[in-house]
Amino acid sequence: xxxxxxxxxxxxxxxxxxxxxxxxxxxxxxxxxxxxxxxxxxxxxxxxxxxxxxxxxxxxxxxxxxxxxxxxxxxxxxxxxxxxxxxxxxxxxxxxxxxxxxxxxxxxxxxxxxxxxxxxxxxxxxxxxxxxxxxxxxxxxxxxxxxxxxxxxxxxxxxxxxxxxxxxxxxxxxxxxxxxxxxxxxxxxxxxxxxxxxxxxxxxxxxxxxxxxxxxxxxxxxxxxxxxxxxxxxxxxxxxxxxxxxxxxxxxxxxxxxxxxxxxxxxxxxxxxxxxxxxxxxxxxxxxxxxxxxxxxxxxxxxxxxxxxxxxxxxxxxxxxxxxxxxxxxxxxxxxxxxxxxxxxxxxxxxxxxxxxxxxxxxxxxxxxxxxxxxxxxxxxxxxxxxxxxxxxxxxxxxxxxxxxxxxxxxxxxxxxxxxxxxxxxxxxxxxxxxxxxxxxxxxxxxxxxxxxxxxxxxxxxxxxxxxxxxxxxxxxxxxxxxxxxxxxxxxxxxxxxxxxxxxxxxxxxxxxxxxxxxxxxxxxxxxxxxxxxxxxxxxxxxxxxxxxxxxxxxxxxxxxxxxxxxxxxxxxxxxxxxxxxxxxxxxxxxxxx
Amino acid sequence: xxxxxxxxxxxxxxxxxxxxxxxxxxxxxxxxxxxxxxxxxxxxxxxxxxxxxxxxxxxxxxxxxxxxxxxxxxxxxxxxxxxxxxxxxxxxxxxxxxxxxxxxxxxxxxxxxxxxxxxxxxxxxxxxxxxxxxxxxxxxxxxxxxxxxxxxxxxxxxxxxxxxxxxxxxxxxxxxxxxxxxxxxxxxxxxxxxxxxxxxxxxxx
Numbered sequence: 001x002x003x004x005x006x007x008x009x010x011x012x013x014x015x016x017x018x019x020x021x022x023x024x025x026x027x028x029x030x031x032x033x034x035x036x037x038x039x040x041x042x043x044x045x046x047x048x049x050x051x052x053x054x055x056x057x058x059x060x061x062x063x064x065x066x067x068x069x070x071x072x073x074x075x076x077x078x079x080x081x082x083x084x085x086x087x088x089x090x091x092x093x094x095x096x097x098x099x100x101x102x103x104x105x106x107x108x109x110x111x112x113x114x115x116x117x118x119x120x121x122x123x124x125x126x127x128x129x130x131x132x133x134x135x136x137x138x139x140x141x142x143x144x145x146x147x148x149x150x151x152x153x154x155x156x157x158x159x160x161x162x163x164x165x166x167x168x169x170x171x172x173x174x175x176x177x178x179x180x181x182x183x184x185x186x187x188x189x190x191x192x193x194x195x196x197x198x199x200x201x202x203x204x205x206x207x208x209x210x211x212x213x214x215x216x217x218x219x220x221x222x223x224x225x226x227x228x229x230x231x232x233x234x235x236x237x238x239x240x241x242x243x244x245x246x247x248x249x250x251x252x253x254x255x256x257x258x259x260x261x262x263x264x265x266x267x268x269x270x271x272x273x274x275x276x277x278x279x280x281x282x283x284x285x286x287x288x289x290x291x292x293x294x295x296x297x298x299x300x301x302x303x304x305x306x307x308x309x310x311x312x313x314x315x316x317x318x319x320x321x322x323x324x325x326x327x328x329x330x331x332x333x334x335x336x337x338x339x340x341x342x343x344x345x346x347x348x349x350x351x352x353x354x355x356x357x358x359x360x361x362x363x364x365x366x367x368x369x370x371x372x373x374x375x376x377x378x379x380x381x382x383x384x385x386x387x388x389x390x391x392x393x394x395x396x397x398x399x400x401x402x403x404x405x406x407x408x409x410x411x412x413x414x415x416x417x418x419x420x421x422x423x424x425x426x427x428x429x430x431x432x433x434x435x436x437x438x439x440x441x442x443x444x445x446x447x448x449x450x451x452x453x454x455x456x457x458x459x460x461x462x463x464x465x466x467x468x469x470x471x472x473x474x475x476x477x478x479x480x481x482x483x484x485x486x487x488x489x490x491x492x493x494x495x496x497x498x499x500x501x502x503x504x505x506x507x508x509x510x511x512x513x514x515x516x517x518x519x520x521x522x523x524x525x526x527x528x529x530x531x532x533x534x535x536x537x538x539x540x541x542x543x544x545x546x547x548x549x550x551x552x553x554x555x556x557x558x559x560x561x562x563x564x565x566x567x568x569x570x571x572x573x574x575x576x577x578x579x580x581x582x583x584x585x586x587x588x589x590x591x592x593x594x
Numbered sequence: 595x596x597x598x599x600x601x602x603x604x605x606x607x608x609x610x611x612x613x614x615x616x617x618x619x620x621x622x623x624x625x626x627x628x629x630x631x632x633x634x635x636x637x638x639x640x641x642x643x644x645x646x647x648x649x650x651x652x653x654x655x656x657x658x659x660x661x662x663x664x665x666x667x668x669x670x671x672x673x674x675x676x677x678x679x680x681x682x683x684x685x686x687x688x689x690x691x692x693x694x695x696x697x698x699x700x701x702x703x704x705x706x707x708x709x710x711x712x713x714x715x716x717x718x719x720x721x722x723x724x725x726x727x728x729x730x731x732x733x734x735x736x737x738x739x740x741x742x743x744x745x746x747x748x749x750x751x752x753x754x755x756x757x758x759x760x761x762x763x764x765x766x767x768x769x770x771x772x773x774x775x776x777x778x779x780x781x782x783x784x785x786x787x788x789x790x791x792x793x794x795x796x797x798x799x
Contacts, residue, residue, distance in 0.1 A: 436680065439744070440726070443659070443678050446747035450657040450672040460747070467746055468643055 014255040018227055021257070025219035032215055036208035043201035050194040057115045058187030064108035065180045071101045072172055079145060079161055083154050095146055102139060109135070112179070124182045131175040138168040230259045234266050246270065246277050276301055279309075286591040288313050312592075320589045327582030330575070337575035341568040348561040355554040362547035365540045372537035379530030386523035393516035400509040407502040411495055418491040425484050428477050435473035442467030653753040658780060660748050661728060661741040664711055667778045668741075669750060674783035676729040676736065678744050681707070691791070698727065698738065705729060707738040708792070710781075714769055732787040750774055 016024065075098045082094045113128045141164060145157040237248040250267050254260065272295070282290050283305075292309050294302030445463035449456030627635070658669035659678070679700060684707060686696040693713035697706050707727055710716065727738040755772030769789075771780040786792070 440678050440680060443744050443746055447659065447672050447675050447677065450747055464746075465643075472639075 013222075014226060014257065014260070016257060018258050021223060021226060025223050028219060029212060029216045032208065032212040036205065036212065039204050039208060040201065043197060043204070046197055047194055047201075050190055050197065054187055054190045054194070057118070058183050058190055061108075061112040061115050062180050062183040062187070064112055065176045065183065068105050068108055069173060069176050071105050072169065072176075075101050075142070076161075076165075076169055079142060079157075079165075082146070082149055083157055083161070091149065098142070105135070124179060127175055127179055127182070131172060131179065134168055134171050134175065138165060138172065141165055141168070227259055230263055234263055237266065237270070241270070241273070246274050276305060279305055283309065283312065287593045288316060289593045316589065316592045320592075323582065323585040323589050327579075327586045330579040330582035334572075334575040334579040337568070337572045341565075341572040344561065344564045344568040348558075348565045351554065351558050351561045355551070355558055358547060358550050358554050362544060362551065365543045365547055369537050369540035369544065372533045372540060375533035376530050376537065379526045379533060382526040383523050383530070386519045386526060389519040390516055390523070393512050393519060396512045397509055397516070400505050400512060404502055404505045404509070407498050407505060411498040411502070414491050414494045414498065418488065418495070421484055421487045421491065425481065428480050428484065432474060432477040432481075435470045435477060438470035438473070439467055442470055653751055655749050655751050658748050658750045658778070659728065660745040660778060661726070662743040662745060663741050664716065665742075666716075667745070667776075668710075669748065669774075669778050669780045670728065670730060670739075670783045671780075672747055674730045674732055674787065676731045678741075679727045679729065679738075681725050681727045681740065695740065700729065700738075705736060705738050707740060710739045713786075713791075714781075730783050730787065732784060735787045735792070737792065748778075750778065750780065755780065 013021070013024075078094050078098050078101075082091050082098075085091060085094070109128060109132055113125060113132075117125055141160055145160050145165070148154070148157040148160070234250055237250050240248045248270060250263050250270060279290050279292065288309055290309060292302060292306035294306055297303070442463045445466065446460055449460040449463055452459065657672040659672050659675045660667060660669050662668075679698075681698065684696045684698055687694060687706070693709050695707045695709050697704050699705075705727075724740045724742055726741045726744050728741055728744070729736065729738045751774075752771075755774060757772050769782050769786050771782045773779050
């Protein structure tokens with residue numbers, strides 16, 4: 001509405017009380033009107049003064065000058081009379097009258113001079129002065145006339161009247177008529193000025209009226225802006241607030257008048273309501289941490305809010321406690337239900353498994369029964385086979401004994417062989433000895449041959465030959481000895497082998513005996529086994545019957561446990577729902593900030 | 595192998611082979627070689643023994659009896675050798691030098707036996723058989739020396755003998771004639787026989 005400068009300028013105004021503002025507004029109009037009235041009054045006064053001036057300064061002097069003329073005329077006439085009359089008393093009365101008139105005229109002239117002087121009409125003043133001086137001269141001359149008259153020199157006096165006095169009189173008359181004209185002119189000018197003043201006054205009136213109208217309009221606008229607008233704004237805000245809208249903002253001007261106070265109070269009210277609304281919003285937003293400070297004991301809303309928050313907090317706490325208890329109970333119920341469900345499921349599974357197992361056991365029992373029968377048959381056969389085995393073992397033992405005998409004979413033969421080869425060794429030793437001796441003999445022969453010189457040469461050859469033979473014999477014996485040693489080794493090995501063989505055979509005999517024993521025992525065991533198998537077959541038959549019963553029972557248990565599973569599942573679902581509810585409640589309660 | 599053998603035995607097939615081989619052996623033992631075979635054998639022998647006749651006398655030669663003593667070959671001129679014998683019944687004689695081993699009876703003649711190793715102060719190179727006696731003689735002097743193996747008679751050229759014997763030193767040097775290129779150490783039997791040490795004349799009370 002206003003610029004900042006204007007606003008600042010307006011501030012002092014805004015701060016004024018409304019009464020003062022109204023007063024000021026109307027006062028201004030009053031002042032203007034007063035000014036207009038004053039102006040009019042002044043105009044009237046000036047017109048009046050110009051009227052009076054016209055009257056006093058122009059009309060009266062003109063009149064005075066007229067009177068002056070008349071008086072002058074009279075005095076002249078008087079003088080004539082005085083000259084004519086011889087009556088002394090009369091003369092003196094006349095003189096007195098003339099003097100009075102004279103004084104009157106002087107008075108008039110002085111007045112006129114003052115007036116003229118105030119009019120600043122120098123020409124007129126000069127004329128007046130001239131008039132005065134002329135009159136003075138006239139008066140002096142008259143006074144001489146009077147003196148002449150007194151002395152009885154009327155003639156002289158007459159002469160004077162006819163001469164100079166006449167001239168002076170004419171002069172006075174001329175001057176007076178000129179002055180009268182001037183005064184008339186002055187009067188005309190004054191009338192004209194008065195007319196101009198009246199015109200001016202009319203203009204001033206018009207201007208003042210317009211100004212007063214304009215100022216009144218401005219005052220109306222300003223006051224409208226100052227008072228009505230904020231009030232309208234506040235009322236609009238109030239209207240909005242009555243519609244529940246608290247987002248209104250009253251532009252509170254910092255001013256000290258009633259509007260300012262109203263807008264401030266209104267602003268405070270809005271703030272208070274907004275605070276309350278915010279509080280309500282926070283409470284609505286589950287925030288109970290707000291602190292409520294009632295402004296006064298009369299603050300019903302604040303007190304109610306405080307009570308409400310307090311009650312809500314208390315209730316919240318109680319509900320919270322209950323919800324916590326509920327949630328924990330629900331979760332416990334859930335966990336135990338889950339455990340029950342799982343254990344029920346496990347039980348169902350176990351029952352299932354057990355049923356299956358029982359089925360399997362039944363089948364196993366069937367198989368066992370069959371197998372037991374087979375075992376029984378097999379055992380019968382095994383007994384026969386073991387009898388055959390026994391016989392075979394007996395035969396084996398016999399054969400083994402024979403083998404042992406043969407082994408012994410082999411060993412004996414080999415020992416004989418060994419002994420014989422020993423004899424061969426001895427023979428070979430002898431041969432070796434012979435060879436050695438032959439060798440020496442050959443050497444001796446050679447020596448002898450050498451001694452014989454040329455004659456022994458042939459003998460030397462023979463001796464050499466013999467020696468060679470001896471060497472070969474020796475080699476042969478060495479070979480034979482080697483072979484013999486090999487034979488010896490072979491025979492020892494053979495003896496050892498036969499010995500071992502005989503021992504093995506003995507062990508074999510023993511083993512066969514044991515085998516026989518074992519087979520006998522086996523046969524016994526098999527017989528027992530056959531008996532046992534028969535018993536097993538019988539008992540497994542009974543078991544089968546029992547298993548049938550167990551299966552029937554297990555099937556009923558299975559049915560029951562399945563029902564249990566379904567029931568616990570429903571319970572679990574319910575517990576879940578309960579737990580969820582508890583959690584949800586908890587969450588909901590957690591939204592409240594206490 | 596053993597598995598195979600056992601298999602064969604269990605089959606009984608190998609027994610026939612064994613019987614056959616035994617038969618062959620018996621035949622081989624009993625058989626007399628045929629005259630032609632004998633002749634062949636003899637010819638083979640003759641070829642093996644055949645030797646180039648000794649080269650014409652080139653320089654001085656002498657017959658030496660070659661024998662082994664402590665793995666060394668020694669030779670003694672055959673003119674000093676009376677005979678060689680296997681040692682039998684060596685009787686030790688007390689109060690004799692260490693090189694005198696004892697006495698033996700050779701067809702009724704008592705002959706003292708020396709150990710050349712000790713006599714010539716030869717290095718001991720392990721034990722030998724020492725079961726042969728070489729009887730050497732010159733004039734009245736006669737005694738036996740022990741040998742391990744008698745190798746035989748050899749005709750040795752006396753030229754080109756190495757006089758120095760690296761293995762010997764000192765005492766017995768005078769009794770050696772030299773060493774042939776084949777490494778045969780020739781002993782001077784004459785000097786040995788003449789040596790005064792040999793004669794033992796000691797009285798013991």
